[in-house]
Amino acid sequence: MYAAELVGVTKRFGPVLANDGIDLAVARGEVHAVVGENGAGKSTLMSILYGLHRPDAGEVRRDGHRVVLRSPTDAIRHGLGMVHQRFRLFPGLTVAENIVIGAEPVRKGRLDRAAANEAVAALSERYGLRADPSALVGGLPVGVRQRVEILRALYRHAEVLILDEPTAVLTPGETERLFEVLRTVAATGVSILLVTHKLSEVLAVGDRVTVLRQGRVTGRFTTSETDADELVNAMIGRSLTPPVRRRAHAPAGDPLLEVRDLTVRDADGVARLSEVSFTVRPGEIVGLAGVAGSGQRELIDSVTGLRGAVPEVLLTGTPVKAGRDPRVAYVPEDRHGRATAPAMSVAENVLMGAQRDLASRWALPRAKVRARARDLVDRFSISAASVDVPIGALSGGNAQKAVLARELTRPSTVVVAEEPTQGVDVGVRERVHDLLRAARDEGAAVLLQSSELSELRDLADRILVLYEGRVVAEFPGDATEKELGRAMTGATG
Amino acid sequence: MNVFEWSFLAGVLTATAPVLLAALGGLLCQVAGVFNIALEGQLLWGAFVAVVVSDLTGSAWTGVAGAVAATVVFSALLSGPAVALRADPIVVAVGLNLLALGLTAFLMRQIFGSGGTYSSPELAGLPDLGELGLDVPVLREQSPLVPVALLLVAVLAFWLTRTRSGLRLRAVGQHLDAAQAVGLRVSGYQHGVTLVAGALCGLAGAQLSLGNVTLFSEGMSAGRGWIAVVAVMLSGVYPGRLLLACLLFGVAEAFGFRLQGAGLPQQAADAAPYVITLAALVLAAVARRRRRSYEHA
Amino acid sequence: MSAPAVAHRVVASAPVVAVAGALLLTTLVMLVVGVDPALAYPALVRGAVLDGNLEYTVAAFVPTLGMALAFALPLRAGEFNLGGDGQLAAGGVTAAAVALLVPLPPGAAVVLPLIAGAVAGGLVAVVAAPLSTRLGIPAIVSTLLISAPAVSLASYLVRFPLAEPNTGIAQTPPLPDAAHLPALGGSGYLTIGLPLIAALTALWLYADGRTVLGYEIRATGQNREFARYGGVRVGRVAALALAGGGAFAGLSGALIVLGPPHRFVDGALTAPGYTFTAVAAVLLASARPVVVPLTVALLTFLQVGGQGMEREAGVPSQLTQIVQGLIIVIVAVLATLRARRPR
Amino acid sequence: GGTDAAETAEAPPAKSIILITPNPVGTNSFLQLGVKGAEAAAKELGASFKLYESKDPTSIAQNVDAAVRAKPTVIVGISFSFDDVFTTVPKANPGQQFLQVDSCAKEQAPNLACVSFKEHEAAYLAGVEAGLLSKSGQIGVVAALDTPFIHRWIEPFFAGATSVKPAAQGTPLYVGGSNPFSDPARAKSQAQTLTGRGVDLIAAAASGGNPGVFEAVAASGGKAFGVDVNQCALSPGNVVDNVLKHVDVAEHAAIKEIFDGRTGGVKVYGLAEGGVGVNALGDDLASSGCTVAASPDVVAKVKQTRDDIFAGKITVADPLQS
């Protein structure tokens, strides 16, 4: 009998068929990996298992019995626990409060803090998940926050623990520690569902693996009997294309982007960037690697001018201008928060930055705005009902193409791309890569930040590794993931 | 301490009490992540119903109960659209403030047959603490709801930090999705606080129309609900700070009166509470900024 | 689109549904308190448009539309301007002061006070901009707080330095004839204020949809981070939008003062509640600027008609405030229901 | 709302009176008196009566126009708020009779009659009482707004007090706020401010706010003066006397004159004409409930002061004329 089963689960979001008749079964004490490309439907499936979504068809079984999960409350009651891709923690509450919430110990009608702290300490001890029960969660490092999430599930007696991309935010060291914890937990009979993109992890910690592609199961393997190639084939329907040929001639000329000894402090005076120096020359793609929060945000905001005038940043030899330096094309990571105004039309979104060029003395003619947008939509093969629909109505990949269309058609010589393929499908991904290469070939200096090491290796001529606000290492574009991963943890050399 | 200062303190408390009661409701909503700027309308509605019920029944306490009940019902007009349907709470509140203004003025004419101000010797006001045997300076001439308001500050502080439901409420306000994910009935809590805020505004209104005075006049909330909103903004989720913010307003109003006595024009007194409240907001914001000003080395 | 389809869209549009819903609820209120709707509604219509009342409706329409722009313009940039009363009073008293104290040739005697009023209103409003963009104090609160002292200041000025001597009421002396708004036709209430505000409304609609500034204001209102990222100087744009809104309010005040009875009477500008009627109208238009003049007309109709209803049918005119409040709540609800409908 | 007082079902009376107030009547005793006078006149003259309550200066003009269209026998407007409208409208409608109570338009048309009062004379008498009765020598006024007209209740009151007690100190405070004429809460706070600094006698000139003043003096052991009507019964034992203004009587008489064809002109009602006064001078002093009844010496002094005013020995300065 399986601890948890999803049988024939189908879920549709409007036109998107996120899950299409998926069967998945997890045995007791098993670590079961779920892999698949962005948008394959992994998170949706896990959300269904945790009662966050109701399936359109199919059912969920626990210990062989059918259960109806209307909400996370139901799921928790049925012994399910989940650690979300985006943490669901309360920054203003303590570790203990975050863990016991929903099932708090109470004495004489009052919250029993002592009992809560004790229970949390006991759990930490048992699973080797160290965390100070009375610390405020808001100030904790990412790895510890994740532990709090896991402890919360265990505190609620989870027998099936779902982790959605738990390693995306972790350093390799933290990842290693997490895997130890997962093995300990699984050994006590808890079943673990592990969603991840990283095949090495699947092979390292998983017992079995299920591969999803476009909402369907395309493979079921026992990890001891498979390898990365087989998994990739199931994931994308073909083998990986051989590494892209690098351009013949080397980048040359004066640097278009130069950062000299840049130090940036945050609101509390803590240095987020320390003495960062590098250059990007015309026709060069420089990759930026590092675990989340290593200073990428501060560096990119400094380079684009969004942090104001930063004398340490030189574009074509002169300091970056405050506001948004027009010499930079910038594809931000946060598609709805920064890169677009979701409620405005496609035409008005791709207009941003070009409005003054299109305007005559008094007017910004609508016809011109729409004509230009139609041109971009055609050239970048963006699929949109019309240029007048809100950009928020476009699929993620098409919205991303629109952002690229806008930025890459700016008359700029420096291109900053931040996670340019996050959450987009393979086709878009290849197109995005082609566009970045084309920009490079036309002589732009490209700064590419990505958490996908394979992407950096595919595109970058050089890769800088950021760790705690410093550039700790520089590699050629063909560095191994192992080398890069080591540097990302701060291990120099 | 001489009589002059006692009377000043009494004036401060009188001005503070209704604002504080309403602001406590606003604070609860803020803790639970509901933006409630309908306090002004609810305060006015509470004041009106308190007078109507007291006039009908001859009992001030029935009036208070009626105000609380009626304002809870009124606040459902906020919680329904804003919490259940997730409508823009600002827009709904703007509508409700207008509705309260119109409804009270309209019903006043229907019930009492005239607009403007209604008072009558038969209208029972809340007793003074002095009459109830608490013959202490400052409190002597206050209604029992004044100490109740002060007590509620402590009760709320205790509730939010020491009880299970208080913890859950704070959780809901901090991270809605997370609260949902740990199995809390998020909208239940949000409905709850919105209605409790209604009850508190009912008390605030009753204190205004049956405690501070014994009558109803059109628009008598006169911006107090907005001051309460500002007090909530100033104090975050801390009831103690809320008390201070509301006292600041009380002092500003009482001080404004003194300004007149000192020869300044009446208009200066009118403006004083707003100017002082705004100044406090600005100072608080600047202080927040200064704490971070060593950011650029 | 076919004619029936157009008709369907109009009938199902949010303002129409909201007004219908609010009227339904109001009728219910009437029935509950024993007012005969068959008596009240005709009286309302007569009070607004018949028996020569139309000129009052038009006279009230002018400042209400001005105040609607005062709210709508900053709203496009994402700032709530609830301080219209203060900006209105500041504009009115400034216009009166200029008209009374500065000897001006004909023509300039009207134009200069209007400009001065607009500038004064804009200055009062723009204070909220740095408070919002630099200190994070929401404009919805700061404009409201600034409004009260501005009203008090106007009241002080008209009571003391600008007061008419030997009168029982706090008001300025009558403005010189040259400063009177030229009337259109025989009536003193129908002035060039109407074409002026209509032209300014058209100008705003044009600027909003067809200029760089309008685009940047809208982008700032839709997603401030997006605009900032795109190179828009959002601090400046927000300040400009607030100042523009305040200028409309100040101009409205000036228009009232230069119209009959041609003086600043303490309280006369704020008492009719133009500010919140205008807020209601703009919210009713639910983010479609072209509709604003229509919703303003509708609510002015209700307001002025309400007076007639009170005189003739004995129904308190505050009923129209109830209608307005209900309309706003219903509009807010409809907006979410629309957003929820699957595309 | 429009109230029909004298209405006959079959044939509406040919004569009618429309009264327009500047604010909602509510508990505003002054406006209540205005309504009372017009109603009484309507009853006596067999006319119909309608009341238009205005909300603000704009709605005053609108109500006046609506009234003109209804063509009643007379249109009555109360208070100085009608100064502007009654300058223009009567001229434009020469066939219509108008009556302004309590003030008069600057340029008076022949079809506009005016009734005004010398409130300052009565306030002076109340001040005399206050001067004699104050123990602390500190007296005060809580007035609705700091407008010139309202000063008629302030300076003469203090002048009366200093005439009998030269050392008396007078302090005026104003209610202000968004609701100055009906905000008893603020009125009470202002009165408390005064009592707090030792004031023991307060003249309440805050209209709807007066009850707040009475509440404050009742708590502090001081006493107050009412305004316009006998307010002694509102707060038994706490009100010394009232600055009476017989608006109803004067208005009734003026309407009657207009109905009789004597139109236009100004009538000023002072002490001599019986238009203003204090309860101490009334025949019903004993039953008035006013506490001044318990001080015959004060009543005697008030009577003497009145006689001095009649005789011209005392002239009460009118703050409006200064």
Ligand SMILES: Nc1ncnc2c1ncn2[C@@H]1O[C@H](COP(=O)(O)OP(=O)(O)OP(=O)(O)O)[C@@H](O)[C@H]1O
């Ligand atoms: N709430 C939603 N509304 C509409 N579409 C959704 C929603 N959630 C997911 N989708 C769509 O369903 C598909 C599957 O999404 P899902 O998040 O399950 O993918 P995933 O495999 O978890 O991807 P990733 O690796 O990026 O986390 C995607 O096309 C996504 O855009």
Ligand SMILES: Nc1ncnc2c1ncn2[C@@H]1O[C@H](COP(=O)(O)OP(=O)(O)OP(=O)(O)O)[C@@H](O)[C@H]1O
């Ligand atoms: N680094 C940052 N990250 C996020 N928000 C920021 C940052 N810097 C400024 N802001 C916010 O952006 C808004 C506008 O900032 P700023 O005043 O610099 O705009 P601006 O367009 O340059 O205006 P102006 O040039 O007129 O001063 C403010 O709300 C500010 O708090």
Ligand SMILES: [Mg+2]
């Ligand atoms: Mg996912």
Ligand SMILES: [Mg+2]
């Ligand atoms: Mg700047």
